[in-house]
Amino acid sequence: MDCTSARELFTDRRRGHLEPAIARDLDAHLAGCDACRRELTRDDALTSALERLPRPAAPIGLERALREKWVPPSRPARSRVRWGAALVAAAAIAAGGAVVVHQTAMRSDAMVAEAINDHLRVLYSEHPLEVESGGPHQVKPWFSGKVDFAPVTAFGGDADFPLQGGAVAYFVDRKAATYVFKRRLHVITLFIFPSDGLPWPSLGLRPLGRARAHVETSRGFHTILWRDGDLGYALVSDVDEGDLFTLALRIVGG
Amino acid sequence: MNDRARSSQREAALSHVDGLFRLARRLTGTDADAEDLVQDTFARAFDASARFEEGTDLRAWLFRILRNAYIDTYRRARRSPIDAGVDTDDAASPSPGDPLRGDDDLERLRSLVADDIEAALARLSPDARTIVLLDLEGFTERELAIVLGCAVGTVKSRLARARATLRSLLCDYGS
Numbered sequence: 001m002d003c004t005s006a007r008e009l010f011t012d013r014r015r016g017h018l019e020p021a022i023a024r025d026l027d028a029h030l031a032g033c034d035a036c037r038r039e040l041t042r043d044d045a046l047t048s049a050l051e052r053l054p055r056p057a058a059p060i061g062l063e064r065a066l067r068e069k070w071v072p073p074s075r076p077a078r079s080r081v082r083w084g085a086a087l088v089a090a091a092a093i094a095a096g097g098a099v100v101v102h103q104t105a106m107r108s109d110a111m112v113a114e115a116i117n118d119h120l121r122v123l124y125s126e127h128p129l130e131v132e133s134g135g136p137h138q139v140k141p142w143f144s145g146k147v148d149f150a151p152v153t154a155f156g157g158d159a160d161f162p163l164q165g166g167a168v169a170y171f172v173d174r175k176a177a178t179y180v181f182k183r184r185l186h187v188i189t190l191f192i193f194p195s196d197g198l199p200w201p202s203l204g205l206r207p208l209g210r211a212r213a214h215v216e217t218s219r220g221f222h223t224i225l226w227r228d229g230d231l232g233y234a235l236v237s238d239v240d241e242g243d244l245f246t247l248a249l250r251i252v253g254g
Numbered sequence: 255m256n257d258r259a260r261s262s263q264r265e266a267a268l269s270h271v272d273g274l275f276r277l278a279r280r281l282t283g284t285d286a287d288a289e290d291l292v293q294d295t296f297a298r299a300f301d302a303s304a305r306f307e308e309g310t311d312l313r314a315w316l317f318r319i320l321r322n323a324y325i326d327t328y329r330r331a332r333r334s335p336i337d338a339g340v341d342t343d344d345a346a347s348p349s350p351g352d353p354l355r356g357d358d359d360l361e362r363l364r365s366l367v368a369d370d371i372e373a374a375l376a377r378l379s380p381d382a383r384t385i386v387l388l389d390l391e392g393f394t395e396r397e398l399a400i401v402l403g404c405a406v407g408t409v410k411s412r413l414a415r416a417r418a419t420l421r422s423l424l425c426d427y428g429s
Contacts, residue, residue: 008410011389045363046421050390053368058275062289063268066296124300185290185327187297238293 001029006036010043065220112216112223114172119189119236129165139166143177151177151192152231154253161247188237195232209252224248270313273391274320280387281324281380295320314400321384321401362425374423382416389413
């Protein structure tokens with residue numbers, strides 16, 4: 001056994017994986033080779049040094065966020081059923097003139113849940129983009145003929161929020177023009193869709209340029225909902241809420 | 255794959271989150287970037303879960319995704335240690351015929367504190383760091399080959415070179 005072969009066995013020796021015959025050959029080599037003996041001592045010292053490294057666990061919030069996001073695909077479908085149930089319940093409450101605050105909370109939850117589930121479908125789709133971005137002038141015209149409205153956005157991506165591309169998705173019962181942006185490694189989804197007939201939140205709205213927005217955090221995702229003329233907007237991501245609001249302002253052109 | 259199998263796969267994958275975070279932390283250098291990288295890893299894993307074959311090594315598969323996600327993101331996004339690190343495939347490592355550098359080096363190795371080791375690790379190329387750290391986590395050579403996308407027969411020599419290079423770098427630290 002030469003020195004090179006002997007030293008390549010150090011890892012197996014450290015792990016106790018050497019077969020007896022090979023272990024005997026290695027021991028025989030080490031007995032007669034001062035250089036390899038010292039090399040082995042240093043290798044053991046390196047292992048001891050590495051074992052002194054701290055072994056931090058993942059932050060608690062990370063596993064929680066992964067657990068919430070990494071939902072089986074069937075879960076959004078169940079959410080769609082819950083959405084339907086929420087609408088029925090909201091309608092029943094409205095018809096009975098029940099407590100307005102309760103009604104609004106249910107509607108808000110339903111809109112936000114829909115936006116998050118649609119975002120998850122984008123996130124976990126094998127092919128989330130039907131058109132890759134070469135800039136806003138490539139993505140926006142692509143929607144022509146694919147949705148029955150012209151999506152309006154003052155923002156087509158920049159270095160802070162690069163536009164990745166677009167696709168057509170569904171928001172509740174209607175087609176939505178879907179824009180996908182990125183912020184570092186975070187995916188941000190913007191849905192633009194006709195706003196009529198949806199239970200938009202009306203309480204606690206924040207100024208957003210010329211619009212007023214509902215901002216809510218649920219299941220680790222921030223969602224911003226607003227209306228502008230006949231169109232509705234839902235912006236969803238797990239990116240920092242301040243960053244998401246900055247992007248919303250750029251989209252509104254405020 | 256049915257819901258139960260998918261749920262079971264998710265739980266199995268989540269059981270590796272600590273190890274994934276540790277490697278991500280030592281590849282990216284910050285907690286925030288490490289969290290982003292792990293999230294990206296899980297998003298990619300979920301996206302590809304239909305292609306994951308039952309009975310294959312989930313742990314190695316996840317770490318391979320993390321390594322590829324790191325390379326995709328950081329090689330494109332910035333000048334990073336991936337460009338500046340010591341690539342052990344090319345770096346000169348002590349050969350068996352080299353004269354011994356004396357027992358002082360051994361004493362330095364024994365006196366190192368965690369910060370010294372972290373600093374030296376950061377000077378290795380990402381793949382060298384990965385192979386050293388995953389070896390420490392108990393990965394087999396077959397698993398390391400999956401993670402690094404190389405032949406099993408290559409792992410042993412790459413690991414030996416990476417450790418030799420790290421040891422050489424560590425001699426610059428310590429008392």
